Amino acid sequence: GQQVMQIPQYQHVQEGEDFTTYCNSSTTLSNIQWYKQRPGGHPVFLIQLVKSGEVKKQKRLTFQFGEAKKNSSLHITATQTTDVGTYFCAGYSGGGADGLTFGKGTHLIIQP
Amino acid sequence: KAGVTQTPRYLIKTRGQQVTLSCSPISGHRSVSWYQQTPGQGLQFLFEYFSETQRNKGNFPGRFSGRQFSNSRSEMNVSTLELGDSALYLCASSLAGTEGYGYTFGSGTRLTVV
Numbered sequence: 001g002q003q004v005m006q007i008p009q010y011q012h013v014q015e016g017e018d019f020t021t022y023c024n025s026s027t028t029l030s031n032i033q034w035y036k037q038r039p040g041g042h043p044v045f046l047i048q049l050v051k052s053g054e055v056k057k058q059k060r061l062t063f064q065f066g067e068a069k070k071n072s073s074l075h076i077t078a079t080q081t082t083d084v085g086t087y088f089c090a091g092y093s094g095g096g097a098d099g100l101t102f103g104k105g106t107h108l109i110i111q112p
Numbered sequence: 113k114a115g116v117t118q119t120p121r122y123l124i125k126t127r128g129q130q131v132t133l134s135c136s137p138i139s140g141h142r143s144v145s146w147y148q149q150t151p152g153q154g155l156q157f158l159f160e161y162f163s164e165t166q167r168n169k170g171n172f173p174g175r176f177s178g179r180q181f182s183n184s185r186s187e188m189n190v191s192t193l194e195l196g197d198s199a200l201y202l203c204a205s206s207l208a209g210t211e212g213y214g215y216t217f218g219s220g221t222r223l224t225v226v
Contacts, residue, residue: 001171033214042202043155045214088155099145099168100215104154 002027004091006103014111019076021106023089031092032065032072033100038085046074076108084110114138116205116218124224130191133221137184137205143167144186145215146178149200158201161186162208193225 003026013019023032031050035043047056049065049072056063062075072089086105093101117136125131137144145168146158157170161180178188184205190197200222204215 035215042217042219043204043215045216048214090155099157099160099170101157102147102155 002091002093002101004089004101004103006089006106008106009104010107010109012109012111013079015081016078019079019083019108021074021087021089021108023072023074023091023103025070025091025093025101027070027093029069029091029093032069033090033092034063034072034074035088035090035102036085037088037105041085043088079108079110081110081112084108116203116216118201118203118218118221120221121219122222122224124226125193127193127195127225129193130189131193131223132187132189133201133203133223135186135188135203135205135218137186137203138216141205141207141216142184143206143208143213144180144184145204145206146186146188147202147204148172149202149220150198155202158188190223195225198223198225 005024007022033048034046037043047063052069053067054065060077064073086107088102088105090100090102119134143162145160147155149155159178160168164180175191180186200220202217202220204217206215207213
């Protein structure tokens with residue numbers, strides 16, 4: 001079945017540093033979504049990317065979808081303590097039985 | 113507007129018992145998906161329902177089942193509980209499912225099997 005790999009598993013940064021998490025799918029995706037889960041909370045939808053090579057920005061967050069639609073990245077500029085949490089990518093290949101497949105997430109830990 | 117509501121929030125069951133979890137999606141959302149979240153395996157897809165029909169099913173044993181009612185509310189059932197079924201079960205609703213809309217998750221049901 002479809003697999004979505006995400007790295008790194010954990011990332012420690014100093015407040016103010018940048019952060020990037022990478023996502024790679026075993027199959028071509030029709031869309032990819034990103035979610036954030038705060039400690040003790042539930043995943044919250046951030047954004048969806050659909051087009052090959054698409055780049056979207058939300059304030060300090062930049063999301064990219066690869067040209068082959070098999071990889072994606074999330075980059076946070078100048079991290080703040082409010083960015084703490086686990087960031088998940090989730091991909092859908094379309095037409096299959098796998099549903100929306102989540103990566104295992106990157107835990108972002110920020111040291112003040 | 114009200115979010116996705118899952119009941120109960122916490123549940124403790126004994127091995128061998130069965131359990132039913134409930135999910136009320138956002139009004140107007142016709143797609144409901146269920147996920148199992150554990151520290152080791154992350155978020156694993158259980159099944160997705162759309163307009164009362166199971167559209168996708170993950171790689172879980174037949175002990176895990178679900179259904180969706182005409183008002184889009186959904187239930188999932190786990191029979192013959194095992195210790196390994198202890199997890200956070202998350203329900204997510206969407207306007208139309210995986211084709212192009214983000215999911216709104218509920219707060220989950222924390223199931224502990226003893």
